Amino acid sequence: MLPGLDERTITIYAPIQSRLQTVETRLRSLDEETVPNLKMLLDYVLSTGGKRIRPAMTLLASDFYGPQDESPITMAVGIELLHLATLIHDDTVDDSVMRRGKPTVSHQWGNHVAILLGDYVFSASATWVCDTGNLRVVCRFAETLRELSTGQISEYFNNYNPEQTRQGYQDRISRKTASLFRTAAECGAILGGAPEPQIAALSNYGFSMGIAFQIVDDLLDFQGDPVEMGKPVGSDLMNGILTLPTIMLLERYPTDNPVAAYLKDRTNERHLDRALEMVHNSGVVADCYAEVREYCARGLRELESLPPCEARDSLQALAEYVRERYR
Amino acid sequence: MLPGLDERTITIYAPIQSRLQTVETRLRSLDEETVPNLKMLLDYVLSTGGKRIRPAMTLLASDFYGPQDESPITMAVGIELLHLATLIHDDTVDDSVMRRGKPTVSHQWGNHVAILLGDYVFSASATWVCDTGNLRVVCRFAETLRELSTGQISEYFNNYNPEQTRQGYQDRISRKTASLFRTAAECGAILGGAPEPQIAALSNYGFSMGIAFQIVDDLLDFQGDPVEMGKPVGSDLMNGILTLPTIMLLERYPTDNPVAAYLKDRTNERHLDRALEMVHNSGVVADCYAEVREYCARGLRELESLPPCEARDSLQALAEYVRERYR
Numbered sequence: 186m187l188p189g190l191d192e193r194t195i196t197i198y199a200p201i202q203s204r205l206q207t208v209e210t211r212l213r214s215l216d217e218e219t220v221p222n223l224k225m226l227l228d229y230v231l232s233t234g235g236k237r238i239r240p241a242m243t244l245l246a247s248d249f250y251g252p253q254d255e256s257p258i259t260m261a262v263g264i265e266l267l268h269l270a271t272l273i274h275d276d277t278v279d280d281s282v283m284r285r286g287k288p289t290v291s292h293q294w295g296n297h298v299a300i301l302l303g304d305y306v307f308s309a310s311a312t313w314v315c316d317t318g319n320l321r322v323v324c325r326f327a328e329t330l331r332e333l334s335t336g337q338i339s340e341y342f343n344n345y346n347p348e349q350t351r352q353g354y355q356d357r358i359s360r361k362t363a364s365l366f367r368t369a370a371e372c373g374a375i376l377g378g379a380p381e382p383q384i385a386a387l388s389n390y391g392f393s394m395g396i397a398f399q400i401v402d403d404l405l406d407f408q409g410d411p412v413e414m415g416k417p418v419g420s421d422l423m424n425g426i427l428t429l430p431t432i433m434l435l436e437r438y439p440t441d442n443p444v445a446a447y448l449k450d451r452t453n454e455r456h457l458d459r460a461l462e463m464v465h466n467s468g469v470v471a472d473c474y475a476e477v478r479e480y481c482a483r484g485l486r487e488l489e490s491l492p493p494c495e496a497r498d499s500l501q502a503l504a505e506y507v508r509e510r511y512r
Numbered sequence: 513m514l515p516g517l518d519e520r521t522i523t524i525y526a527p528i529q530s531r532l533q534t535v536e537t538r539l540r541s542l543d544e545e546t547v548p549n550l551k552m553l554l555d556y557v558l559s560t561g562g563k564r565i566r567p568a569m570t571l572l573a574s575d576f577y578g579p580q581d582e583s584p585i586t587m588a589v590g591i592e593l594l595h596l597a598t599l600i601h602d603d604t605v606d607d608s609v610m611r612r613g614k615p616t617v618s619h620q621w622g623n624h625v626a627i628l629l630g631d632y633v634f635s636a637s638a639t640w641v642c643d644t645g646n647l648r649v650v651c652r653f654a655e656t657l658r659e660l661s662t663g664q665i666s667e668y669f670n671n672y673n674p675e676q677t678r679q680g681y682q683d684r685i686s687r688k689t690a691s692l693f694r695t696a697a698e699c700g701a702i703l704g705g706a707p708e709p710q711i712a713a714l715s716n717y718g719f720s721m722g723i724a725f726q727i728v729d730d731l732l733d734f735q736g737d738p739v740e741m742g743k744p745v746g747s748d749l750m751n752g753i754l755t756l757p758t759i760m761l762l763e764r765y766p767t768d769n770p771v772a773a774y775l776k777d778r779t780n781e782r783h784l785d786r787a788l789e790m791v792h793n794s795g796v797v798a799d800c801y802a803e804v805r806e807y808c809a810r811g812l813r814e815l816e817s818l819p820p821c822e823a824r825d826s827l828q829a830l831a832e833y834v835r836e837r838y839r
Contacts, residue, residue, distance in 0.1 A: 330635035
């Protein structure tokens, strides 16, 4: 089975196991183009694993209305490739050194190779999506590209800006993360022949999962074991990226705030230590986690309008999995 | 009219003047997104001018078979945006300092901004092409993305490689340049309702124009006034990029070759000077130019199967214009 999966995701993905394996095989057989080095680079990126949560969502969302053609598999390949392409470029823009415990492409081969490889993986994702032969999903995919891109630009230009609001954060993660989760589920539903109200329900489910997933990711940045996470604790703040916990701190403690102090003077590690301490000792973690629970609950409510089946059980379990990634 | 045009292109573009102006207006009104700085960056890129030769080809190719909808204009916007996106990333990968006499985005704002802006312009190009509502052109566009990308990767990994052949050069410029010219013309023809044989003729015309255009570009790199070109004479070779003239030199003079010597030791400017001198004093420029004439002639032959009209006259004149860019 896939290298990045844990026992729980293996169970959740049971109804789509063989199709997800097909997705993986196709990801790994990306052109044996005549371009030297391309295959080695692609293998490197793919071997960093990952939970394949977005393509799994596409496949599960396609499963509600009877037998279907291969197009959801094709779509799932395109969705995961787009995700990989954004990782390659994001790591380059953020000067990230490690990703899932391995050196990033930009760190290992330099920015130039990372730009070229990211562009290639973007283009490959587009051709896979076109291969579904469905103009509606192709257009949704293109819109998603644009949302991802404006989300990243917005994050970049807001670096070190202490004036960010929760609304701004919400808007940014809607674009940079939730848009792709939404499109993954929505396009699965479209290709699986779901009626419009159920397409909308799965689209909303995907969106809520994306928001919850990103808040959890941002929380994990303040928690995890640096070895397991593959990056230091507090790396977002160290890179000037404010996320929900630090934005909440800035809102609640307008004076003598260590986050604000650190953004002004990043040479002073004392500010950083105090900020990290404050994230853990104030109530913000619990409040962020309440948001995670709220978005997962919204996602679960959307599933109620769908016919009961194995795929629905899996999507429910996936929402619980996203919610419990942070403990 | 458009800032980058000279008298001759203004005349050639006469039948499509107002539509090309619409393309320009749409390029310049790219989202007033809420992302700070984006508009300023886009204006900067657009204000460097350019001859808009690719969108002009789309509009002219769409003009042969009676009245049509707005889709060729929409396509032309997407085509030019894709071209701009590749310029932004290529300049970043090549560490180019100047483009058309202005600092490149990467030189002015850094690699990170250039990656993000290029990705955004890529994504905007995809949404415009989707707005044509024509799955066939969307798929051709996605394939073109992939060809452009493999062309760039191939160029990058062949840098400083003295073993390159004319066949390799041909393959590389087919991908990195001619593919977009071909798609520009082909998609114009498709959206203009041309019959299949005429779509094929216009596609081949675009391809031949692209090859001719790139060889001329590569020749100009050894000629032009550095101020007008916005880069030093011989900049390709200085960056380790072999083009038709230097590949011909390597083939013809297997021993004591200054190109090979320079690739081995770039600190020795004497090798560079000798290589530049040899380009001009051997017969290779004339032989490269013979290739240009040959591809332009092929392009002109393809036009013979098309009904005579203003658009055909313009495409003929465009082929002559491409041929005569190098004197």
